[in-house]
Amino acid sequence: MIRTLFTFLSSFSVLFAFGAFPVVDQEIRHVGEVLWQEPCTAQFTLTNKDKTPMRIVSLRASCGCLQAKASAEVIPSGGSATVTLTYDARQMGTFRKEVAVYIQGEKTPLWLAMEGRVVRERFTVDTDLPVDMGNVRLSTGSIEFEQVNRGDRPVAEIEIVNAERGNYKPSLMHLPSYLTAEYVPEVLRGGERGIIRLTLDSELLPDYGLNQTSIYLSRYPGERVSDDNELPVSAVMLPSFSHLSGSQLSRAPRMQLSEENVVMEGIDLKKKLKAVVVISNVGESPLSIKQLQVSHRSVGVALANRTIAPGSSTKLKITLTPSMLKTSKVRPRILLISDDPAHAAQIINIIPK
Numbered sequence: 001m002i003r004t005l006f007t008f009l010s011s012f013s014v015l016f017a018f019g020a021f022p023v024v025d026q027e028i029r030h031v032g033e034v035l036w037q038e039p040c041t042a043q044f045t046l047t048n049k050d051k052t053p054m055r056i057v058s059l060r061a062s063c064g065c066l067q068a069k070a071s072a073e074v075i076p077s078g079g080s081a082t083v084t085l086t087y088d089a090r091q092m093g094t095f096r097k098e099v100a101v102y103i104q105g106e107k108t109p110l111w112l113a114m115e116g117r118v119v120r121e122r123f124t125v126d127t128d129l130p131v132d133m134g135n136v137r138l139s140t141g142s143i144e145f146e147q148v149n150r151g152d153r154p155v156a157e158i159e160i161v162n163a164e165r166g167n168y169k170p171s172l173m174h175l176p177s178y179l180t181a182e183y184v185p186e187v188l189r190g191g192e193r194g195i196i197r198l199t200l201d202s203e204l205l206p207d208y209g210l211n212q213t214s215i216y217l218s219r220y221p222g223e224r225v226s227d228d229n230e231l232p233v234s235a236v237m238l239p240s241f242s243h244l245s246g247s248q249l250s251r252a253p254r255m256q257l258s259e260e261n262v263v264m265e266g267i268d269l270k271k272k273l274k275a276v277v278v279i280s281n282v283g284e285s286p287l288s289i290k291q292l293q294v295s296h297r298s299v300g301v302a303l304a305n306r307t308i309a310p311g312s313s314t315k316l317k318i319t320l321t322p323s324m325l326k327t328s329k330v331r332p333r334i335l336l337i338s339d340d341p342a343h344a345a346q347i348i349n350i351i352p353k
Helices: 246-250 322-327
Strands: 003-006 028-035 040-047 054-061 066-070 080-087 093-103 110-119 136-138 143-149 155-162 171-173 179-184 193-200 209-218 230-238 255-257 261-264 273-281 287-294 299-303 313-320 333-338 345-352
Touching (some): 040 110, 054 066, 143 155, 143 193, 261 273, 273 287
Parallel strands (some): 028 110, 143 230
Antiparallel strands (some): 003 054, 066 080, 209 230, 299 313
16 A cells, blocks of 8 residues: 655645656666665655756655655755655565655656665675676776777777676667777676777767767666766877878977876865966977867866967966866866877876865
């Protein structure tokens, strides 16, 4: 019997939205294996994208074994609330438990579900793979293809282990046209290791410099993309200098940086950090900065001059907003693309401390 976990709240108010649902980060949470009689939880983030506040009227669970709680009754415009489900895990075997979230002004509810399996003894896998994604572990949480020339087909490998008892078939979602994936083996038995092999076709990269995207590992059938299963991918493609003669190369510009690893100390969420890198041209021809790219929105840059005469220098001003660092899995860095054949792609690493 469906049980109401908390009753209707205050009466109707014209201040609240009608005919709109909050956006859910993930409608189904897979909690994997849980121990018998040890309650497990799953959390869902509801975001109000509407112009007016939304009110959660009630939460109705599918059975008495499930408890539901919202962090707030009212979700302001642009704000979020968390719904937490707690299952008592008193019944062995596979489970799917649901809660209906009723929003004021909506006749039909928003359904949230948690799935998993109750076991007497948790299945454990001895592995040194550092990235824990619940039912699988990976050797890395991001993929980087550095110093790629047009025509190259570099390969990156991700080690993967199935951390659950049953068979698992890995699958990557939202692969761009320039990436192909191979899974060895295609199906992993419980506790088995495998490889995800990614091949980059540089001919299909859209531009020189830093190309970034995100792909997503499907851990369960029907899983949607989210921050939980995101794998950022970056590829740096170099411009070609094959047309230059030997004499032209000997007279080419030469970039020199005052530092390539910029340590920015004193992180304070209310204060931006600043640094300066001096870019010098120690070559015999003018140095041209073709592109200036940042990998993360927490980093801001300003370059005084994009063309630097031989024997001259310019300043690259860097700002870092620490509060934005947690919004991405990508490491903060700056990429300079220039006409220096020896340093066509120069990376400046930002190291926050």
